[in-house]
Amino acid sequence: MEIVIASTVGTLTAAGIYLILRLRAFAIILGLALLSYAVNIFLFASGRLAINMPPILNPYGDAAYTDPLPQALVLTAIVISFGMTAVLVMVALGAFLESDDDRIDIEEPATEGPEQGTGKGEAGAS
Amino acid sequence: MNHWIIAPVVLPALLAPLIGFVMRHDVPLARTASVAGTLALMAIAVGLFVMSMGDPQVYYLGDWPAPFGIVLVLDRLSALMVLLTTVLAFIVLIHAIATGWDARGWHFHALFQFQLMGIIGAFLTGDIFNLFVFFEILLIASYGLMIHSGGRERMRAGLQYVVINLAGSTLFLFALGVLYASTGTLNMADLAVRMQEVPEGEAALVRVAAMLLMIVFALKAALFPIQFWLPGTYANAPAPVAALFAIMTKVGAYSILRIHTLIFGPGIEATHGLPGTWLFPAAIVTIAIGALGVLGARRLMPLIAFSVLGSMGTLMVAISAFTPVATTAALYYLVHSTFSAAALFLMADLVITRRQSDWLSARPATVQNGLFAALFFAAAIAMAGMPPLSGFLGKLLVLDALRDPGIIGWAWSAVLIGSLVTIVGFARAGSLLFWKSTSIAVDLPPAPDTGEDAPAPSAAEIAARRPVGVAEVAPTMAALAVLGAITIFAGPLTSFLDGTTAQLFDREGYVTSVLKLETEG
Numbered sequence: 001m002e003i004v005i006a007s008t009v010g011t012l013t014a015a016g017i018y019l020i021l022r023l024r025a026f027a028i029i030l031g032l033a034l035l036s037y038a039v040n041i042f043l044f045a046s047g048r049l050a051i052n053m054p055p056i057l058n059p060y061g062d063a064a065y066t067d068p069l070p071q072a073l074v075l076t077a078i079v080i081s082f083g084m085t086a087v088l089v090m091v092a093l094g095a096f097l098e099s100d101d102d103r104i105d106i107e108e109p110a111t112e113g114p115e116q117g118t119g120k121g122e123a124g125a126s
Numbered sequence: 127m128n129h130w131i132i133a134p135v136v137l138p139a140l141l142a143p144l145i146g147f148v149m150r151h152d153v154p155l156a157r158t159a160s161v162a163g164t165l166a167l168m169a170i171a172v173g174l175f176v177m178s179m180g181d182p183q184v185y186y187l188g189d190w191p192a193p194f195g196i197v198l199v200l201d202r203l204s205a206l207m208v209l210l211t212t213v214l215a216f217i218v219l220i221h222a223i224a225t226g227w228d229a230r231g232w233h234f235h236a237l238f239q240f241q242l243m244g245i246i247g248a249f250l251t252g253d254i255f256n257l258f259v260f261f262e263i264l265l266i267a268s269y270g271l272m273i274h275s276g277g278r279e280r281m282r283a284g285l286q287y288v289v290i291n292l293a294g295s296t297l298f299l300f301a302l303g304v305l306y307a308s309t310g311t312l313n314m315a316d317l318a319v320r321m322q323e324v325p326e327g328e329a330a331l332v333r334v335a336a337m338l339l340m341i342v343f344a345l346k347a348a349l350f351p352i353q354f355w356l357p358g359t360y361a362n363a364p365a366p367v368a369a370l371f372a373i374m375t376k377v378g379a380y381s382i383l384r385i386h387t388l389i390f391g392p393g394i395e396a397t398h399g400l401p402g403t404w405l406f407p408a409a410i411v412t413i414a415i416g417a418l419g420v421l422g423a424r425r426l427m428p429l430i431a432f433s434v435l436g437s438m439g440t441l442m443v444a445i446s447a448f449t450p451v452a453t454t455a456a457l458y459y460l461v462h463s464t465f466s467a468a469a470l471f472l473m474a475d476l477v478i479t480r481r482q483s484d485w486l487s488a489r490p491a492t493v494q495n496g497l498f499a500a501l502f503f504a505a506a507i508a509m510a511g512m513p514p515l516s517g518f519l520g521k522l523l524v525l526d527a528l529r530d531p532g533i534i535g536w537a538w539s540a541v542l543i544g545s546l547v548t549i550v551g552f553a554r555a556g557s558l559l560f561w562k563s564t565s566i567a568v569d570l571p572p573a574p575d576t577g578e579d580a581p582a583p584s585a586a587e588i589a590a591r592r593p594v595g596v597a598e599v600a601p602t603m604a605a606l607a608v609l610g611a612i613t614i615f616a617g618p619l620t621s622f623l624d625g626t627t628a629q630l631f632d633r634e635g636y637v638t639s640v641l642k643l644e645t646e647g
Contacts, residue, residue: 032296036296038296039300042300043299043303045307046307047307069306069312070306073303073306076255076259077299080259081295083266084262084292087266088292091281091284091285094273094276095282098276098281099281106279106283106286
């Protein structure tokens with residue numbers, strides 16, 4: 001059980017980091033999704049691993065239970081990462097449509113040329 | 127229980143959807159609601175600030191007892207930060223409305239209110255997972271604000287910003303998982319208690335968690351080696367949004383201060399020496415990068431962004447000492463650097479609109495060149511740390527606090543040389559923008575009072591020739607006035623901050639208030 005969970009977290013994290021380092025928008029979205037899966041499983045394991053146990057205290061005492069708090073944390077983390085992935089997809093799409101390029105790096109404009117949005121000021125006015 | 131503590135979180139949380147859904151087609155209505163909401167927030171913040179003078183006050187959400195439910199804690203530091211946020215937000219909001227930035231895209235005011243909710247919540251919360259949630263709220267709102275009104279460069283910079291912060295959030299969750307696995311709690315006060323009795327075998331895990339948390343907060347505070355996002359983001363964000371973001375880096379600084387005084391505070395064996403080992407050198411390098419960036423910048427917005435980076439370095443050098451004197455100096459510098467960064471960004475917005483370019487090159491002088499030069503001069507000497515404004519006092523306090531023989535050499539040379547290089551950078555930029563420009567012949571009479579020329583100039587050109595109105599320049603003036611005020615009242619302010627620091631370092635007082643130990647024991 002432990003080795004399965006640990007190697008899953010490790011593999012997902014490694015794959016996620018590799019994809020993020022690809023520096024292309026689509027690969028990064030996948031990579032961040034894999035990382036969020038990894039962290040969800042990791043959070044789940046942070047309350048100790050237990051099989052077939054209810055996440056509630058037994059009122060009569062000694063019955064075993066599993067820690068409910070990590071489950072609540074994972075639920076929150078899933079919701080947040082889902083929302084964040086949606087935002088990321090929209091921003092990445094917007095950036096791709098604006099610049100016809102899905103690379104993450106930004107190259108600095110080398111010289112003072114025609115700039116985004118503002119246009120050339122006094123050249124047009126003269 | 128004092129219900130006002132949760133009011134600054136609930137008010138924007140209710141107002142933002144209302145603005146987003148009901149008022150989105152009615153710009154004047156949305157503006158009115160947003161201004162009214164921010165004013166109310168400021169009033170609440172002043173009230174909380176007055177209330178925070180005694181012991182820390184605790185708000186138990188749903189009335190759950192402390193280690194089990196989420197708590198909000200109002201102490202002097204969090205009240206100060208909330209007040210700072212609301213004052214800055216009001217200034218920025220007025221600027222955004224007066225210059226019409228808010229109408230250049232959708233949902234500016236709704237996102238603005240959500241942003242305030244996240245920032246204020248992060249300052250108030252006493253639960254570390256709740257801190258994560260508020261971080262996400264402020265981040266998701268900041269993504270929207272960052273790409274407000276679009277444009278090619280801005281979208282690409284926004285994508286970078288989103289990606290790096292999502293990676294940071296993942297690290298935050300890993301840190302919280304490790305922390306929960308080794309201590310079994312997420313309440314900050316409870317963590318502080320458990321941290322005292324961490325068994326030998328768990329010490330390495332706790333150290334890993336502390337290190338991961340430090341990386342996450344250093345990412346927010348833009349410390350070397352994870353500062354790369356800041357210049358690109360701030361330089362490409364809409365200027366009022368960049369001015370508001372001046373408080374976001376402070377959220378990272380606040381979190382480091384809070385976590386390392388309360389949870390991993392002095393005397394904890396497992397995390398002993400972490401800030402001195404890692405935070406201090408990182409802050410020194412950050413100052414250097416900021417100063418060199420100011421010197422090398424070829425455009426105005428990146429120049430200001432790098433100066434913000436340098437000021438974060440100075441702030442973190444002071445914080446990383448973790449002595450009461452240095453923390454008082456850091457808090458003073460924090461207030462100062464927030465408003466000086468905001469003043470610079472707001473001023474830059476006015477100038478860039480007039481010049482129609484943010485390149486640092488000589489162009490024909492704009493209307494009211496003298497006014498802009500004066501504003502730039504005032505904001506730049508504040509940021510660079512020259513007398514008479516508060517930057518000088520702040521850096522003096524920081525230097526005075528860092529007299530420890532082990533760090534004095536690095537800290538003093540970094541801060542002093544960094545300031546000198548920053549001054550040179552600002553002087554170069556200012557003389558290019560405002561001085562050399564006056565020696566270039568103007569092709570067209572500036573015609574300050576009219577835009578009705580025969581060949582129908584474009585909207586940007588009309589805006590460029592229009593002299594700046596009172597409402598547009600007032601926010602910049604207000605930010606500078608705050609700087610002037612904290613210079614004049616530096617004595618009362620620092621003695622107040624002394625009290626804040628004393629409370630911050632009083633770990634027992636915080637823990638007792640949150641966990642209600644005296645009633646049980």
